[in-house]
Amino acid sequence: MIFKNVAKEDFNVNSIVSGNMENMIDKCSRIYAGKPEWVDADDHIKTINFAKAVCSETARLATLGTKITIDGSARGTYLQEQIDSIYFRLRDWVEYGCAYGTIALKPNGASVDLVTPDRFIVTDQGNREITGIVFINKEVSENGKKFYTRLEYHRFLDDGLYAISNKCYVGDTENDCRKP
Numbered sequence: 001m002i003f004k005n006v007a008k009e010d011f012n013v014n015s016i017v018s019g020n021m022e023n024m025i026d027k028c029s030r031i032y033a034g035k036p037e038w039v040d041a042d043d044h045i046k047t048i049n050f051a052k053a054v055c056s057e058t059a060r061l062a063t064l065g066t067k068i069t070i071d072g073s074a075r076g077t078y079l080q081e082q083i084d085s086i087y088f089r090l091r092d093w094v095e096y097g098c099a100y101g102t103i104a105l106k107p108n109g110a111s112v113d114l115v116t117p118d119r120f121i122v123t124d125q126g127n128r129e130i131t132g133i134v135f136i137n138k139e140v141s142e143n144g145k146k147f148y149t150r151l152e153y154h155r156f157l158d159d160g161l162y163a164i165s166n167k168c169y170v171g172d173t174e175n176d177c178r179k180p
Helices: 002-011 019-032 050-063 074-100
Strands: 104-107 112-115 120-126 129-140 147-156 162-171
Touching (some): 019 050, 019 074, 104 129, 120 147
Antiparallel strands (some): 129 147
């Protein structure tokens, strides 16, 4: 995984996720996307993408009748506005969580991004909480000739402060992570 190698080099961090877990995340991702390893066009083995149906129905049932209310202060009102702006995506988030086994919700200043585990690496943890993580974001130019990659490293520093560092790259291919 080139993303992991670039994060290691630029931020001097290592993923604490095992290779077996990374393989399982990849396997679950492919099954959910309807591309499991057992599909074989030559032997006429197809998929009905049952995993997608199960995850979708589980998410539907889990979020049926769900309501989130926050009140009691100006902060409560603000948080309620934030929840209301993303509430319509709750079912999708639960579906992805079922499919991948986990997801990360990352505030972006205007809303909240859902990040699947193939788009982040955990670098530190303590007391069963993530204390260091690197996110990857990729964009393609309108003409499809340039590929932009941003790595965003979130962590708690020794003095308790929260720090975010970014590294950006531009390349001619999807996995080209050279600095501009």
